[in-house]
Amino acid sequence: MRVAIVTVGDELLVGDTVNTNAAWLGERLHERGVDVERVTTLPDKVADIARVVNEYRAAYDAVLVTGGVGPTHDDMTMDGVAAAFGREVVESQEVLDWLEEAGGYAADDLAEGTADIPRGARLLKNPEGVAPGCVIGNVYVLPGVPTEMKAMFETVADDFAGEVKHVATVVADEPESALLDRIADLRDEFDVTVGSYPGDSVRVKIQGEEAVVEAAATWLRERVELAEVEQ
Missing domain, CATH: 3.30.1370 (Ribosomal Protein S8; Chain: A, domain 1)
Structure with a gap:
């Protein structure tokens, strides 16, 4: 299995935050016999995310995207991934139901955009936080907060397997x-x-x-x- 990792965040590019997510994912995937062939860091720009995700989803068996997930002004990843598939980002009833069930959040309690994922994407629940992830095609979108990213990856880890060397x-x-x-x-x-x-x-x-x-x-x-x- 051949995989690409995409980490998103201006803070990674300027060194404000050390990119530990890429190293951790590379190690975990390698342990599972998966060949990680690309690790790319992108700014919080929809066009850049869309271009790279579109290229990588065609070239690799799976793409893992971390960071830029949530409702704040610089969270562009969902929009970028959606654009790569030519889809809209929409409020998901599945996400709203999960947030209400798991966290007791009513829709009115949430910041605008919290429950937004690309149309038709599958929800990935966040065991350690509020921001949802998702799967669309062969692209997995995970949060950037390391504790949340790691916990969410473990919910889909069995999707990634290869010949362990x-x-x-x-x-x-x-x-x-x-x-x-x-x-x-x-x-x-x-x-x-x-x-x-x-x-x-x-x-x-x-x-x-x-x-x-x-x-x-x-x-x-x-x-x-x-x-x-x-x-």
């Missing part, structure tokens, strides 16, 4: 540039995916079928200077 990590106490030949040999010798991530040491991540990955990790450990964490 076995992972082994080798931590080398050598410069990344010095490892290039051995990493190339590793790729030639074994049918695995390899990534290298430098820092105080170099973390080499090996993914694939379990027996092959473990053999590849053993092969590499025998050929590099291991960091103390590996010894």
